[in-house]
Amino acid sequence: GCNVPFTAALTAATKIPVIASGGIHNLGDIKSLLDAKAPGIIGAITGRAIYEGTLDVAEAQAFCDSYKG
Template sequence: KNPDFVRLACDTFPGHIIVGIDAKAGYVATDGWAETSTIRATDLAKDFRDAGVEAIVYTDIERDGMMQGVNISATVNLAVEGGLPVIASGGVTNIDDIHALSEVAHKGIIGAITGRAIYEGTLDVAKAQVLADRMTASL
């Protein structure tokens, strides 16, 4: 909601700014996910890229906390169309999701955030870390 703040942050701390984009059906969600805007997530990512943002934390709010798996296609689309590395958030449920994200790392997926899967015991963090370490070693 405040693009001037993002630009100022990028100018003040070049190379150190990562911002979040929360989206529903490809459109930016705001106000604690209560509102869905008319702005496409990919367009906002491009604006952030042009402002000097280094990466995006992308949350597909339809998947967040639902234990339904990560939305690989939307996450990759944001990275490719937006032209920025993306950290996937929302829907990371088990090691299969980490494996699927590692398979598309070459398209700009650089990490994942998970929460409920750890609490529920569906994601073995040690195994996920081994897979992530292998992925980063091959990049």
């Protein structure tokens, strides 16, 4: 999975927006990033997960759009 603690720490250490990359495998990984409540995380690269079919883009986008965390 995505290294959420490191990604969140990176956002706390910089004012530069962060795009999580590497380790995104499924919707659970997207939820973990959202649950981190790190406002500096502005997106995630999910290429391999889409290619391998472990993440549905429409489902992930709908989840993010409706996330209330």
